[in-house]
Amino acid sequence: MNLKPIGDRVVIKKVEVEEKTKSGIVLPGSAQEQPQMAEVLAIGSEILNDEKTKDEIKVGDTVIFSKYAGNEIKVDNEEVTILKLNEILAVVEK
Template sequence: MTFRPLHDRILVRRIEVDEKTAGGIIIPDTAKEKPQEGEVIAAGPGARDDSGQLQPLDVKVGDRILFGKWSGTEIKLNGEDLLIMKESDVLGVIEAAGELKKAA
């Protein structure tokens, strides 16, 4: 089954963090918080402004993003836990250090 988000919505796969602390202590599942980092796996075409013009999204498929703790709606698609959220729920795009220098 495939999924195509509409308007300014995106489909996100959470990126799991390490299960150990820097000191080597293993964190149990009950003490873990949900990751706030994810990868965009599908994106809608964008929202329309007041004049009806399509405003494309700033994020694209493959982007690593940071989002709010309670953002999005959790769904299960093809046996995988995913999130659907609006682009406005995205706090920012995580870029590699080399990419930041190019943009500046």
């Protein structure tokens, strides 16, 4: 897959989080709330060329984004989301 976002947009892939209840039951993805953490796959040129934003985010970062942000699409049987930079709330530092 090779997506190149335009302007101030970012392509992300949601991180699958396996969740367990207190009693140890593993919840399948369909029974969980949608994750708000994702990995950055591609960044638009407007972000990379702007002196203020170019160091805020990079490909491979794990980010937290707004709950209903972006547009989900399917490319090569892989679900990704395209959203604007201002819909990303934080970068998770490891």
